[in-house]
Amino acid sequence: MGLDRMIWTGFATLTVLFMMSPLAVLVLFCFSESPLLSFPIQGWTLHWFFAAFDRPGFFTAFQNSLIVTACVGAVSTVIGTLAALSLSRMNRRAAGSLMALLTLPLMAPPLLLGIALLTFYTSWVDVPLGLHTVIASHLVFTQPFVILVVSARMLSFDFATIDSARDLGASPLQAFFQITLPIVSPSILGGALIAMALSLDDFLVTFFTIGGNNTLPTFMWGMLRRGVDPSINVVAVLIMALSLGATVLGFRITRYRG
Amino acid sequence: MTAHVELRQISKQYGAVRAVLPTDLDIQKGEFLAILGPSGCGKTTLLRMIGGFVMPSGGTITLEGQDVTRLKPEARPTNMVFQGYGLFPHMTVAQNVGYGLRLARVPDEERKRRVQEALSLVHLGDFGPRSIDQMSGGQRQRVALARALVMQPKVLLLDEPLAALDLKLRKAMQEEFRRIHSATGGTFIFVTHDQEEAMSLANRICVMEGGRIVQSGSPQDIYLRPQSRFISRFIGEANFFRGQRKDGKVTLENGLSFADAGKDAEIDCVVRPENMGIRLNESETLPADFDLQIVSTVEEVVFLGPYTHYKLATQNGERIIVEVRDQGQNRCAHPGAKALIGWRSRDHTVLTE
Numbered sequence: 017m018g019l020d021r022m023i024w025t026g027f028a029t030l031t032v033l034f035m036m037s038p039l040a041v042l043v044l045f046c047f048s049e050s051p052l053l054s055f056p057i058q059g060w061t062l063h064w065f066f067a068a069f070d071r072p073g074f075f076t077a078f079q080n081s082l083i084v085t086a087c088v089g090a091v092s093t094v095i096g097t098l099a100a101l102s103l104s105r106m107n108r109r110a111a112g113s114l115m116a117l118l119t120l121p122l123m124a125p126p127l128l129l130g131i132a133l134l135t136f137y138t139s140w141v142d143v144p145l146g147l148h149t150v151i152a153s154h155l156v157f158t159q160p161f162v163i164l165v166v167s168a169r170m171l172s173f174d175f176a177t178i179d180s181a182r183d184l185g186a187s188p189l190q191a192f193f194q195i196t197l198p199i200v201s202p203s204i205l206g207g208a209l210i211a212m213a214l215s216l217d218d219f220l221v222t223f224f225t226i227g228g229n230n231t232l233p234t235f236m237w238g239m240l241r242r243g244v245d246p247s248i249n250v251v252a253v254l255i256m257a258l259s260l261g262a263t264v265l266g267f268r269i270t271r272y273r274g
Numbered sequence: 275m276t277a278h279v280e281l282r283q284i285s286k287q288y289g290a291v292r293a294v295l296p297t298d299l300d301i302q303k304g305e306f307l308a309i310l311g312p313s314g315c316g317k318t319t320l321l322r323m324i325g326g327f328v329m330p331s332g333g334t335i336t337l338e339g340q341d342v343t344r345l346k347p348e349a350r351p352t353n354m355v356f357q358g359y360g361l362f363p364h365m366t367v368a369q370n371v372g373y374g375l376r377l378a379r380v381p382d383e384e385r386k387r388r389v390q391e392a393l394s395l396v397h398l399g400d401f402g403p404r405s406i407d408q409m410s411g412g413q414r415q416r417v418a419l420a421r422a423l424v425m426q427p428k429v430l431l432l433d434e435p436l437a438a439l440d441l442k443l444r445k446a447m448q449e450e451f452r453r454i455h456s457a458t459g460g461t462f463i464f465v466t467h468d469q470e471e472a473m474s475l476a477n478r479i480c481v482m483e484g485g486r487i488v489q490s491g492s493p494q495d496i497y498l499r500p501q502s503r504f505i506s507r508f509i510g511e512a513n514f515f516r517g518q519r520k521d522g523k524v525t526l527e528n529g530l531s532f533a534d535a536g537k538d539a540e541i542d543c544v545v546r547p548e549n550m551g552i553r554l555n556e557s558e559t560l561p562a563d564f565d566l567q568i569v570s571t572v573e574e575v576v577f578l579g580p581y582t583h584y585k586l587a588t589q590n591g592e593r594i595i596v597e598v599r600d601q602g603q604n605r606c607a608h609p610g611a612k613a614l615i616g617w618r619s620r621d622h623t624v625l626t627e
Contacts, residue, residue: 174358174360175360176356176357176358176359176360177360177361177362177363178360179327179347179354179356179360180354180356180359180360180361180362180418180421181362181373182327182346182347182348183325183326183327183347183348183352183353183354183422184348184353184373184374184377184421184425185348185374185377185378185425186348186373186377187348190377195362198364199362199363199364
């Protein structure tokens with residue numbers, strides 16, 4: 017191996033290590049005996065897992081997170097996919113400006129988005145806050161991702177496949193379910209996973225729109241205010257595992273090939 | 275006898291753009307028809323209207339006496355091979371070919387038999403279980419063809435079917451198309467911008483320009499008797515000699531003249547390069563029946579294998595190509611040399627438009 021090659025490999029290794037280190041620390045501290053988050057680790061225990069699960073409100077928050085994530089994933093995927101499919105049928109200019117409009121919420125800082133949504137719910141439409149407002153709010157910033165991912169796929173979509181299906185006797189609906197959907201499903205699933213991961217992680221928008229309830233991120237925030245102990249890492253690792261598990265499962269199901 | 279397919283005053287307008295002007299066209303059963311024209315001439319729009327993918331702005335389309343103008347593609351007894359083929363990437367070759375039969379609820383056993391027959395017809399008998407991305411460009415073309423043919427269409431439509439293939443494969447597929455056309459006895463309509471492809475495949479060619487059919491006839495007709503400058507330029511190479519026709523006599527700008535009936539007009543005298551003769555040596559003469567002869571200057575000699583192209587200029591600056599089947603023995607003719615060129619007046623066409 018030449019010197020320049022060694023330098024590049026070293027650089028790449030360091031970069032990856034740096035990116036992975038917070039995750040590694042997070043996982044390590046879940047099993048640390050000491051209540052202080054500090055090295056070196058004195059001994060190992062599973063105590064913090066029980067501590068986290070035993071906290072009042074943990075399972076409600078966990079359940080709420082699952083409900084929000086599932087609903088946001090389903091709704092934003094359906095709406096986002098339909099939007100992307102119609103965009104792909106429009107002429108370039110119209111599609112471009114409409115796309116810019118639809119992805120505008122991504123430009124807004126989540127903090128402002130959260131406050132704006134709160135104002136909207138309380139002073140404009142006057143709905144009680146709860147999981148339903150969280151779900152609606154999450155749609156605002158997750159949908160653009162689904163639209164972007166599916167639209168990118170549609171750029172290379174061969175529309176002659178749909179014409180062929182129609183030509184061979186398929187109704188528009190049959191062509192959609194038997195041809196379009198199976199061909200673009202890996203991208204749709206990719207978009208859905210991104211939407212769900214964003215929804216599961218979100219703290220700011222949830223914080224402003226959930227009212228008296230908790231999801232896992234807002235539950236963690238509550239724990240932080242009462243002093244940090246390793247059980248907070250357990251909750252964090254749980255969120256990570258959920259995201260990762262869903263992604264792996266998704267790629268398995270569709271045999272994603274890039 | 276009524277034709278198999280009849281287009282009556284069919285037209286298509288996109289906003290202010292008139293893609294196809296009102297057009298009449300009759301297609302007989304068993305015909306292999308080429309719609310030939312440059313890109314943007316409306317040929318693909320015309321084909322897609324026959325297939326049901328473009329709703330005409332006016333006119334009617336009749337298929338075996340039945341008006342199909344308003345029928346959706348899935349309801350028409352036509353099938354189409356698309357440019358780029360539109361194969362289903364998530365299905366095997368056999369599933370692609372069997373898709374239409376499955377939709378038509380053809381029983382399993384019959385479907386399998388017909389798929390196998392169609393695949394054998396295009397020489398892909400063993401390729402049924404393969405996936406599409408394992409197939410080469412030429413094989414994909416044949417899968418698309420089999421997928422359309424298995425439906426036993428009353429009319430097979432082909433949109434630039436060979437455009438995506440390289441030259442060698444294109445030649446091979448042209449032969450396949452001819453064989454399959456005679457094997458099935460079907461009516462084929464194909465669209466192309468390649469005049470050679472149209473000549474070699476079709477038994478009738480419709481030349482389109484600017485949204486209308488400008489000439490329709492056998493390949494020989496189109497090649498030997500082009501009706502406009504556009505067609506003579508578009509199909510094969512041609513030499514143009516400008517001139518005037520007055521009182522039944524044509525005088526060309528290069529000084530030659532001959533008798534030609536017709537009203538007084540500015541004309542172009544068109545001669546194909548292979549109908550011209552050339553003599554590079556002063557001691558030789560052109561055959562006696564080459565009644566129109568003129569001295570020109572050699573500008574370039576291009577050896578093309580079975581024949582040689584001599585590019586010359588006349589004294590009044592007209593550029594001329596002479597094609598000679600001499601395999602380059604006369605390559606000693608250097609640029610600047612004087613040459614005698616000529617043609618038989620029966621080999622030229624006088625055009626006024």
